[in-house]
Structures are given as structure tokens and as C-alpha cells.
Amino acid sequence: MKISWPDIQNNRLLTGRIEAQAHPYIEALGVDNAAQFLLHFGGSLLPLPTKRAHKGTELSKVLQGMYGDGWKDKALQLGRCVGHSCPSVPLTRTFLCRYLRSQGKSVNDIARILKTSGTTVYRHLKGDEARREKTLKHREQVIRQADSYRAHADA
Numbered sequence: 549m550k551i552s553w554p555d556i557q558n559n560r561l562l563t564g565r566i567e568a569q570a571h572p573y574i575e576a577l578g579v580d581n582a583a584q585f586l587l588h589f590g591g592s593l594l595p596l597p598t599k600r601a602h603k604g605t606e607l608s609k610v611l612q613g614m615y616g617d618g619w620k621d622k623a624l625q626l627g628r629c630v631g632h633s634c635p636s637v638p639l640t641r642t643f644l645c646r647y648l649r650s651q652g653k654s655v656n657d658i659a660r661i662l663k664t665s666g667t668t669v670y671r672h673l674k675g676d677e678a679r680r681e682k683t684l685k686h687r688e689q690v691i692r693q694a695d696s697y698r699a700h701a702d703a
Contacts, residue, residue, distance in 0.1 A: 549574065551646050562675040564646060569638035572629040577622065581614050583647045587661070589637040590644075596627035596635065645672035 549571060552563045566574065573582040588610055601608060601623035611619035611626075641662060648658045655673070659666045 551643065552650060564675055566643045567638070567640050570640040570643045572631070573626070576626040576629040579647070583644060584614065585610065586637065586640050586644060590639045592637055593634055594637050596630055596632065597623050598627045642672045645669050649673055
């Protein structure tokens with residue numbers, strides 16, 4: 549699954565993969581509601597209903613705000629998709645950075661919302677291709693250094 553967002557200068561659209569931890573939440577709630585859910589509950593232990601949804605819980609209040617009377621069905625669907633009765637809700641910073649950027653938020657706004665630094669936001673907003681290229685260049689550099697050390701040790 550992928551998401552698209554504008555680059556820092558709003559010149560072109562970047563596309564990147566979404567973290568696997570976010571997939572069950574997106575499958576159950578949709579991208580927009582999953583992002584709101586993850587912003588609200590990310591990092592916390594959250595009991596999810598597997599058989600019956602209870603009114604009055606924090607989960608029920610948030611889902612009622614999103615779905616109105618259909619919140620019970622969504623709560624049960626979320627419990628089935630996630631597959632744990634009390635999972636730790638993932639932070640999914642890369643997904644949230646990319647989602648918020650796709651909604652037109654600035655890097656500073658995203659950093660404030662996620663309570664992180666602007667540098668971290670910039671790192672998450674890099675496209676997958678740029679990350680891959682950087683990793684390949686780093687690997688080549690490490691191999692060259694290792695070969696140079698071996699050649700020096702053999703001499």
C-alpha cells in the first residue's frame with residue numbers, strides 16, 4: 549500500500565510505502581480515519597473488542613465521532629483486523645508524516661502534531677527511491693572501506 553504527498557517545495561508528488569503496522573487500521577477504518585485514530589491512540593495499549601463493543605470507553609467515544617451509530621460495527625471490524633484483544637497501537641510516524649503532508653500541513657505543523665523534530669519529519673518525508681539510493685551508496689562505501697582495510701592488512 550502506498551501514499552502520495554508533495555515534496556518540501558511543493559514541486560512534485562512523492563510516493564512511498566506505508567508501514568505494515570498501519571495496514572490493519574487502514575483496512576478497518578480507511579486512510580483518513582485511520583490517521584486520526586493513530587494520532588489519538590498511537591503508542592498506547594488499547595483493548596479492542598472481539599465479540600461485543602462497550603459504550604463509554606475511549607475507543608467508543610472516538611469511533612462514535614467518526615461513524616455515529618455505526619461505531620460498534622467498526623470497533624468489531626477493527627478488533628478482527630488487528631487480531632489482538634489488547635494491542636499496543638503503533639506510532640507509525642512515517643505514515644503519519646506522509647499523510648499529514650498529503651493533507652497540506654507544513655513540516656513545522658507536522659513536527660508539532662507528532663511532537664518530534666523537523667529533521668525527523670524531513671527524514672520521513674523522503675521518497676522511498678531517495679532512501680534506497682542513499683542506502684545503496686552507503687553499502688558501496690562500506691564495501692570499499694572494508695576492501696581497503698583488507699588490502700592494507702595483507703600488505
